[in-house]
Amino acid sequence: MPPIHRQLIDRVAIGRYQDEVTHPSAIKQFVAEFISVLIFVFAGQGSGMAYNKITEGGATTPSGLVSAAIAHGLGLFVGVAVSANISGGHVNPAVTFGAFVGGNITLLRAIFYIIAQCLGSVVACLLLAFSTGGLTTSGFSLTAGLSVWNAFVFEIVMTFGLVYTVYATAIDPKKGDVGTIAPLAIGLIVGANILAGGPFTGAAMNPAVALGPSLVSWDWGNHWIYWAGPLIGGGLAGAIYELVFVNRSHEPLATDF
Template identity: 35%
Template sequence: MTKLELGHRGEAWEPGCLRAVAGELLFTFLFVFIGVASTITAGKAAGGAGEAAAVTAAAMAQALVVAVLATAGFHVSGGHLNPASPPSSRAPPWRCLLLRCLTGGSATPVHALADGVGPVQGVAAEAVFTFTLLLVICATILDPRRAAQPGTGPLLTGLLVGANTVAGGALTGASMNPARSFGPALATGEWAHHWVYWVGPLAGGPLAVVAYELLFMDVEDAGGAHPAAAAGVK
């Protein structure tokens, strides 16, 4: 049966785990901080140019910060930056999750559903965006047969984040990341439909890993472990 490998209690105090927690804490803080700051700046800089320019600028910033920070943190903790990402073999999963979310929300932009977008539609949109994100991660980072050259996975992931932000920024904000939504919501006290940004990504992310394994991977592939194994899934 497929399941997530959560590790054991004593693992939390091992040096490797502590380094991974510190790495995820730092890189996720930077991701949320820069993401929020870029949204504020893009909104102000767009001025009369309108919402489209602001969304495009924010998307470019999100793409760049994901590509850079995921690359920087990959050898330390897996460079997840995202609770919806599959835990890799480089870092114990779900460690210090709320702590890293709490420390990234020092500014005001909060993910919210656009007018005319209901909660069910929001969950579906976030699930689809996160599904595509995790599918790219599986194909470019976790799959041992990946065609992409080593080191290009985070870049391609960042580009996909930017594309999804352009596609869904005006609908749900295209969070794809509970940590990105939780910090600003906590800082501002605005919790309207916040659950959407947990349910959607946490449904779409694992589904992408399972779908990739079932559709594109041969369990008996001699080339190495399939994405689920690399992600700590059995």
Template identity: 40%
Template sequence: MQSQGTMCGSCLSDRSGLCSTPAFTHPAAFLRFLSRCNCQSIMVAFKGIWTKDFWRAVSGEYLATLIFVLLGLGSTINWAANQETSPPVNIVHISLCFGFTIATMVQGFGHISGGHINPAVTAAMVVTRKLSLAKALFYVMAQCLGAITGAGILYLVTPAAVRGSLGLTTVNSNISLGHALLVELLITFELVFTVFATCDPKRSDLKGSVGLAIGFAVVIGHLFAIPYTGASMNPARSFGPAMITLNFENHWVYWVGPILGGILAAGLYEYLYCPDPEIKKRLKQVFQKDESGKYREVEQEDIAIMPGSIHAIDLEKSEKKDSFQDSTGEVLSSV
């Protein structure tokens, strides 16, 4: 028994363009059928990756994360650690360094890559359809490699006597892992919500520097959470020193917490608090009944605007239409 014809331009097909693969005669044949029919979707998902602008953006994420991790972790080095009366770690000093560094990196690389510098921000962009999943994978890899490089450089230039744990984020022994997960979720929620709110192109009341506002959000998160979890707010920031020191104790907390917090913040902002009026209008049209009482047929352009749909964003078009951009030209968005 053959399956019904399905449009698949890359499959073996007859002149009508309908796939005639016998999909259901055997499980293996069925899997081959699915893979052929999905090949076109995969090609669309990776559209725009093999361009100069895209790789410039990916390299920008790598370099920005490298600098952020190098300078941020450097502020945690206790140079008096080899003295008999070593002063305690200065939380304000560390918080300000991380915050001002991220503000500077956003200002410097925002127009190049969008200035994510954080897998949690990248995940938030994916769930709000501002970045394709395929491109997000390259962004996260660049961020992680940049964090490893930054932590590695700091390891090389810092004397072993004062190197310590190299700024490794660890859970306070007085709290549970569940509480640590919640802390990371909340501080990343605060950060990502600030990102979306300060870079919302629908707002006309924004003034000042977007990068500085985001930097302050990072400072606030660190001032609160350093005693609890070390205040990661960024999986790449925790991954870099963990990889260099080969210490991955409770490391999952610093991936699950920030990514969940980022996704939750992005979803609430985009779909509950400040939804795009155009999307709401189109969704009403999609789910509108015709005269016969049936819902009208969903067209391809309708699918592209539905929340949760996975689609690729063309690089050149996204620079003009889909970028978060404020009055100063700073971009914190997707490519």
């Protein structure tokens, strides 16, 4: 049996530009990811802005945390469901990176997925800022007393759980009927993680979700955490699930799930 690093390298595929970027089916997948992230971020970020509007910027309450978890969970459920049959319903650069590490999407297509996802988040936040009359899109931030390394680990663990759920319910070729509940399971784990991590890091679990409000409000405090943490967590989940539970050697395309 080849060493683990060799198994992972064997799964990685760069892809041909004509097939992975300019092919009509690839373009449809990029558009699907853009729209799905736009839907998700508009609902999730919009719920936070609505809460701030209602409470006039008051402190977060337990009911506000539950509302945020429900809004993000439902928004992601829809975002995944509407693009699952087109792009696989990644809706998250960390999911795309995890799929790449496991050999389920080529490097070129993964890069353009991530670009589309980031654009979807930015456009959603711009639309929110305009349609609310200029209200601020809230960037993610750490709670008082929490170190950057505490938050870093928090984002790694939460995103690991998310991407592991994606693998188990959507990517695993043996998923069977479980695949029908993939959007619901993915939405639920995000909602649960927000209840656990929301008061500490904001529970991004998604670099694109963090990028949109940070760019529009120009608030970059500790922004690196919301890229490094989710990408590491997603990559670990993809590598572990693929090596331990799937254990195949292939070069599949993004449409494999």
